[in-house]
Amino acid sequence: MERETLLTLLLVLFGGLALQPLAALRSWPTRENVARTRESRAWLRLWLPVIPTLVIAAWLCGWALRAPDPVRLPLGRTVIVMACAPFALVALRALLRAIGVLLRGPTDLPVCTVGLLRPRIIFSPFLARNLETRLLRAAWEHELAHARHHDPLRIWLAQIATDLQWPWPSAAKRFAVWLETLEWARDDEARSRGVAGTDLASAVVMVARYGASTTMRNGAARWEASPDAALTGAGAQSLEARISRLLLPLANEAGIPSAWYGGIAAATILVGIALAACALGVVDGSAILSPFFAWTWAV
Numbered sequence: 001m002e003r004e005t006l007l008t009l010l011l012v013l014f015g016g017l018a019l020q021p022l023a024a025l026r027s028w029p030t031r032e033n034v035a036r037t038r039e040s041r042a043w044l045r046l047w048l049p050v051i052p053t054l055v056i057a058a059w060l061c062g063w064a065l066r067a068p069d070p071v072r073l074p075l076g077r078t079v080i081v082m083a084c085a086p087f088a089l090v091a092l093r094a095l096l097r098a099i100g101v102l103l104r105g106p107t108d109l110p111v112c113t114v115g116l117l118r119p120r121i122i123f124s125p126f127l128a129r130n131l132e133t134r135l136l137r138a139a140w141e142h143e144l145a146h147a148r149h150h151d152p153l154r155i156w157l158a159q160i161a162t163d164l165q166w167p168w169p170s171a172a173k174r175f176a177v178w179l180e181t182l183e184w185a186r187d188d189e190a191r192s193r194g195v196a197g198t199d200l201a202s203a204v205v206m207v208a209r210y211g212a213s214t215t216m217r218n219g220a221a222r223w224e225a226s227p228d229a230a231l232t233g234a235g236a237q238s239l240e241a242r243i244s245r246l247l248l249p250l251a252n253e254a255g256i257p258s259a260w261y262g263g264i265a266a267a268t269i270l271v272g273i274a275l276a277a278c279a280l281g282v283v284d285g286s287a288i289l290s291p292f293f294a295w296t297w298a299v
C-alpha cells in the first residue's frame, strides 16, 4: 500500500481510537469565580480529549518519514479500511459542517461579531438608531471584546473539535459550557473598560427582544451551526443566568495573568510534545507498528 494512503488510514484509525473513549468522559464542574479563568479552563477541557489524537498524529508522521514506500501490507488493507470507516464518517461529518459554515449566507443576528480571520462587528441599523447611547456603548464594548479575542475563529475551531467527538453528549455539553463562559468573560472585559453591568444587561435584553424571531426561538440550534459571536449569547436559559450575573459586582481580577500568556504557554507545550512524538516516531515507529501490520496480515 502507498505510504501516504496508509498514513491517512492510520491517522483516522488510531486518532479515532484515542479520541472516542476520551470524548465520552464527563468534565468535572468548575467553581472558579473569575470569568476569564473560567473561560480558559472550559476551553482547555473542550480540547483535552483531542490532544492525544494530535500527539498520535505527530508520532505517525514521524514514522512515515522513515517508512518504505510502498509499505508491504498485502492482506491487511481491507481490515484497516473497515476499521477506519466509523471514525472516517465522524471526521467527514465534521469537515462538511465546518465547510458548510464557511459557505453559508450573511448572519441574521442583530448584534454580533463575524469573520474568522478579520473579525468585524455587525450592528442592526434599527438598534443603532433606537438604543440609548450608554446601552449602545455597552453592546459595542462586548462585541469589541469578541473581536479582540478572534472569537468567531475560536467558535469555529471549537465546533470542529466538538464534531470530532460526535456523538457523545458530554462533548456537546463541554461546548455549551464554554460558549456560556465565553459570554461571561466578554461581559466582564466590557465592564472592566467602564461599562456598567446594568447597561450591558439592558442592552442584552433589548437586543434579545428585537431578535426574538431568530436568536431566542432558534438560539441553541443557531449557535451550533454558526461561528458568529452574538451579544445575546447561547440561548434563553443561559441568558437568564447571565443577566443575574451582570447585576452583581464585578469579580476582582487583580493578579490574574492575561489569557494570552496561558494560551501561548499551552501552545508552546503542545508543539514541544508534538515534536517529541514526531522524533519518537522517526526512531521507533516501524518497530512498534510492525506487530500491528503482522496482526492485520494474519487477520
Ligand SMILES: [Zn+2]
Residues within 6 Å of the ligand: 142, 146, 183, 186, 229, 230, 231, 232, 233
Ligand atoms: Zn457575546
